[in-house]
Amino acid sequence: MKEIIAFINQKGGVGKTTSVAGVAAGLQRKGFKTLLIDMDPQGNLSYISQADSSRPGSLELLLRKSSLGDAIRQTPQGDLIAASQGLAAEGILSDTGKEYRLREALEGLGDTYDFILIDCPPSLGILAINALTAATGIVIPVQADVLSLQALGQFSRTLEAVRRYTNQGLKLYGILLTRYSSRTVLSQEVFQMIEATAGQLGTKVFKTPIREAIVVKEAQAARTDIFTHAPKSNAAQDFESVTAELLKDLGSK
Numbered sequence: 736m737k738e739i740i741a742f743i744n745q746k747g748g749v750g751k752t753t754s755v756a757g758v759a760a761g762l763q764r765k766g767f768k769t770l771l772i773d774m775d776p777q778g779n780l781s782y783i784s785q786a787d788s789s790r791p792g793s794l795e796l797l798l799r800k801s802s803l804g805d806a807i808r809q810t811p812q813g814d815l816i817a818a819s820q821g822l823a824a825e826g827i828l829s830d831t832g833k834e835y836r837l838r839e840a841l842e843g844l845g846d847t848y849d850f851i852l853i854d855c856p857p858s859l860g861i862l863a864i865n866a867l868t869a870a871t872g873i874v875i876p877v878q879a880d881v882l883s884l885q886a887l888g889q890f891s892r893t894l895e896a897v898r899r900y901t902n903q904g905l906k907l908y909g910i911l912l913t914r915y916s917s918r919t920v921l922s923q924e925v926f927q928m929i930e931a932t933a934g935q936l937g938t939k940v941f942k943t944p945i946r947e948a949i950v951v952k953e954a955q956a957a958r959t960d961i962f963t964h965a966p967k968s969n970a971a972q973d974f975e976s977v978t979a980e981l982l983k984d985l986g987s988k
């Protein structure tokens with residue numbers, strides 16, 4: 736099995752990077768081999784994974800300036816293709832077929848990995864489109880607020896275009912509620928809106944929200960994964976549940 740999952744939402748700060756890292760660690764604990772790809776020039780995932788930043792990264796790969804072998808680094812968080820810092824991506828890829836560069840590059844991997852998880856930037860530019868074109872499916876991290884949901888209207892139009900032009904079979908695995916705080920009394924209305932949005936997109940909301948927890952930030956500061964940093968924490972439990980739900984949906988456990 737090889738699933739390529741893009742974590743995407745053009746809204747910033749909704750927990751994309753945190754979710755990629757948490758789900759990747761969850762999958763590794765179950766014995767799956769993962770490859771992480773940091774498509775965000777901010778390089779947050781590369782940083783928290785302790786990736787060596789002197790080597791070629793995802794943009795060099797897209798521009799065919801690096802081979803897959805040179806771009807993949809070993810990190811404490813598993814194999815990773817890091818962000819290419821200092822390179823502005825937009826406008827660089829102007830050739831015909833520019834949407835397919837990542838998909839093409841990953842074809843060389845064969846069945847080396849069980850899961851490839853892609854961390855997307857907070858925009859719907861060419862880097863995100865490359866991720867959506869290469870992916871078999873997507874997870875949409877959202878915070879439970881109205882503004883976070885508003886972004887999904889625009890996203891659904893991008894999704895439609897990607898399915899029409901570059902990746903017909905792209906699946907939507909679900910909306911993942913992140914940074915959830917039980918102290919915030921969420922109105923029934925917001926929950927209903929999230930469910931309704933999921934329905935409109937033809938998907939579901941993952942049963943377990945990822946709770947807001949200081950240990951998440953601590954793990955990132957220590958550049959380690961949540962299961963190593965705080966194995967008994969709520970956040971570790973939440974990521975374990977979400978990973979299990981994803982695997983169940985994919986029919987692999």
Ligand SMILES: Nc1ncnc2c1ncn2[C@@H]1O[C@H](COP(=O)(O)OP(=O)(O)OP(=O)(O)O)[C@@H](O)[C@H]1O
Nearest residue numbers: 747748749750751752753857914946947948951952
């Ligand atoms: N469950 C959580 N508990 C506490 N803090 C969290 C949690 N999830 C995310 N954060 C924090 O929220 C901030 C944004 O999270 P993250 O970087 O994962 O979002 P993002 O969608 O990848 O952002 P960007 O759009 O900038 O790439 C970070 O500072 C992160 O540490």
Ligand SMILES: [Mg+2]
Nearest residue numbers: 751752775779
């Ligand atoms: Mg991010």
